[in-house]
Amino acid sequence: MSLESYGVLKGRPKDWRYGTGRSPHFQILLHDGQMEHRIAVNVRSKVPPSELLYFVDENFDHPLLSGLKDLDTGFHSLENKKELSLDYVRGELFDLSAMETLNHNIPGPDNDLNEMIRDYIKEAISTKGTVYAFGKRWGPETFLQDSCFGFRPGSGIHDIHMNQGSLKKWRDDDAPFNDGGLLIHLPEKDRWVALFLAFQSQCFETDETTGHCKEEKSESGSDTKDISESIESCQCVVSAGTIRIIAALVDPASDDPGLEMITLFNASPDDVNIDDWTIVDANNRKSVLKGTIKACSGVKVHLSGKGAQLYKDGGSIGLFDEMGVMMHEVDYRKDDVRTGWMVVF
Structure with missing residues (x-):
């Protein structure tokens, strides 16, 4: 089963916010020439180990780039468009073994995932670059203004990470050629930066049809703790019935x-x-x-x-x-x- 409304959002970045709180996401404000959108990028996993896997290619080159350049700004559904979709396992995007873990809030300057994403977005803003965000769309929502940047109607894209090989709780979102990620075109040197993210609980050997993990993993990504225990042990900020x-x-x-x-x-x-x-x-x-x-x-x-x-x-x-x-x-x-x-x- 593929992600509902999987596609790519193309536009110019205008602002950003660090990912903080219980479910931190690095937030990017994007304008497509007509309306604003928010890109919500996971920087921490809900399931231990919490540090995300990441890989950055600062000189990314791939056949899909030629098709992306031709897209108008705005959101584009990629249903049944494998030639423009991301797939970490099958798409020959990068060497999976090169992914490393990184925390989102390490004390000190320029050393964590929040700050890494910030630097690329700041460069894109200053050079009038273009961001291509792959993931799942939400909105437009006339009933709520955006909770981060305050624009209306609320609109954006999330699941900016690998979307296959997931634990049982998120298996409904598994599918080949439905992975998320950020591609940034910097026009001054006609250079592309690619950021790919995954959770340590995900596996990289997945079924060709379903995208589910071929090998059984424990529900938390470890051998000793169940995902339900991880979720139930979290202190909920909002109580039931609020x-x-x-x-x-x-x-x-x-x-x-x-x-x-x-x-x-x-x-x-x-x-x-x-x-x-x-x-x-x-x-x-x-x-x-x-x-x-x-x-x-x-x-x-x-x-x-x-x-x-x-x-x-x-x-x-x-x-x-x-x-x-x-x-x-x-x-x-x-x-x-x-x-x-x-x-x-």
Whole structure:
């Protein structure tokens, strides 16, 4: 199964932020000539060992570059376009054995993953370079402004890392030719910089069809600790029930996609960032959320139809944080559903 909305986002970088907090991502503000986007780059793994694997090629050369140059700015779906897609295992992009580990927040200057990415983005900004971000798209989202840079509508791309050979929890995102990464074109010397990232829990011998690991690995990437133990041992900043599902439009009056809707409410006195939280339906289909819900306020989440779906015959809706911990869950029956009406929980 491939990533929902896998593709490449092309544009000019304008700003950046270090990756910090419990689920740190290095953030890049990108403009495609018409609208702004945010690139969220993982710099730490949720599963130990936490340091990411990385490889940088400061003079990258590959046949796919000629096709990338011809693309207009903006997001481009790469579904069934292997010639422009990234695949760490099959694409002959770089020597996998050359990947090294690097922490994201080492004390001192110019020595960690945050600072390494920062330097390349700063150079791209100063030279009017172009960034090509490969991963999974979210948005545009009219219901939330971007939680990092504040633009509206929220839009961006994440999963900027290898997307195959994953642990069981993330196997649904495995697929050949669906890997993430950053390619940066620096025009002054017509030079390309490539950054490739992977988690130490992933494997590099993967099935040609599914992208799943050919060899069984322990669920944490080690032989002694299960992934569920790793997740449950993390101290959750947001407690279950802080963000609640209070209503859902299960049967819109029109059949147009994107009209199914869920209303979330933040019952706490603090703003809550919901980046990488997920809505999960009764068939375990998922939609990833982005943005911030203001204190004592609600937001409407529109479902595109490609991820989580609402079923007229009844079902469940689950809300999970970025660590996979359930925050709230509701159920509804067929008798609760009326065309054009919200089901209120």
